[in-house]
Amino acid sequence: MSGLFAISDLHVGFEDNKRFVEGLRPEDEGDWLLVAGDVAERFSDVEWALRTLSEKYAKVVWVPGNHELWTIKDDPVQAKGEERYRRLVEMCRGLGVLTPEDPYAVWDGTDGPVTVVPLFVLYDYTFRPEGASNKEEALAIAYEAGIVCTDEALLYPDPYPSREAWCDARIAETERRLKELPEGTRTVLVNHFPLVRDPTEVLWYPEFAQWCGTVRTGDWHVRYGATCVVYGHLHIPRTMHSDGVPFEEVSVGYPKEWRKRGETPNGPRRIL
Numbered sequence: 001m002s003g004l005f006a007i008s009d010l011h012v013g014f015e016d017n018k019r020f021v022e023g024l025r026p027e028d029e030g031d032w033l034l035v036a037g038d039v040a041e042r043f044s045d046v047e048w049a050l051r052t053l054s055e056k057y058a059k060v061v062w063v064p065g066n067h068e069l070w071t072i073k074d075d076p077v078q079a080k081g082e083e084r085y086r087r088l089v090e091m092c093r094g095l096g097v098l099t100p101e102d103p104y105a106v107w108d109g110t111d112g113p114v115t116v117v118p119l120f121v122l123y124d125y126t127f128r129p130e131g132a133s134n135k136e137e138a139l140a141i142a143y144e145a146g147i148v149c150t151d152e153a154l155l156y157p158d159p160y161p162s163r164e165a166w167c168d169a170r171i172a173e174t175e176r177r178l179k180e181l182p183e184g185t186r187t188v189l190v191n192h193f194p195l196v197r198d199p200t201e202v203l204w205y206p207e208f209a210q211w212c213g214t215v216r217t218g219d220w221h222v223r224y225g226a227t228c229v230v231y232g233h234l235h236i237p238r239t240m241h242s243d244g245v246p247f248e249e250v251s252v253g254y255p256k257e258w259r260k261r262g263e264t265p266n267g268p269r270r271i272l
Contacts, residue, residue, distance in 0.1 A: 001109075003031050004271045005027075006248060006269055008038060008231070009036075009232045011252065012039060013042065014255050017254075017255065024053065024267065030109075033059070034190050036063055036232040037065025038067045041072050042074075046088065050092060054095045059105065061190065062092055062098070062099055063190050064120055068084075069155050070154035070155055081157050082166070084156075100119055104116060116187075120170055121167065121193065122163055123164075123193055123213050127210050127215070129209065135164070142208070145207050151211055185224075187225045190231075191217075191231055193212055193214075194212060194213050196217070196221070197213065199234055200234065202236065221242060221247075226245050227272070228246050228272070229245060229247045230271060232249060232250060253265070
């Protein structure tokens with residue numbers, strides 16, 4: 001019986017994670033795989049991983065994480081911001097991998113039909129630490145604590161003036177498309193960052209939450225008919241519920257993290 005599976009935060013720049021991806025196999029030839037971002041930092045590594053997975057699974061759907069959007073010095077592809085994202089999208093299209101820029105696919109398995117909605121929604125510093133009333137105060141608290149996301153140095157928002165401005169544009173475009181779905185459409189929403197703040201409440205360093213999402217997506221699972229929400233980013237794989245909707249974090253994470261849970265990472269999680 002074919003299924004809809006999900007995984008994220010593959011980080012194949014680590015050799016152990018790369019071997020893990022090489023060894024992945026679908027349970028059924030009709031299985032779909034949702035990849036919720038942070039495949040790798042280097043363009044070539046992202047392409048390798050998605051090509052490898054697309055040769056195994058009936059359909060692969062990808063959304064970008066923050067790591068794919070980094071522009072690091074030793075990557076031959078030095079595109080930044082929106083240009084980098086668009087190049088990733090074109091690469092995916094060459095592999096037959098679906099992205100947030102493509103028409104939404106309908107999975108029609110036993111639990112279907114459901115419309116799979118890959119999202120690219122960034123963050124806007126509204127998951128603020130206690131005592132911060134704006135972005136500037138939130139960042140000041142983070143810098144004082146020494147907890148600052150690498151995005152501040154490597155995730156360029158070009159041509160937008162800021163990452164939150166890019167987030168604004170992504171929200172506007174995504175909501176336009178979601179509102180076009182027929183009434184009653186059942187969806188699976190897939191985003192790298194959690195759509196609600198609740199999952200960030202257990203972070204060891206609460207200052208990091210401001211790089212983890214936006215309050216503006218907090219009701220999307222209700223407004224847009226979600227049967228399930230898939231996300232990654234936090235490297236805390238688990239299932240939570242909000243308004244009766246399961247939120248599945250499907251992160252693999254770094255080797256030092258998954259080794260605490262076992263000799264090998266958990267494989268893709270069955271969503272439907």
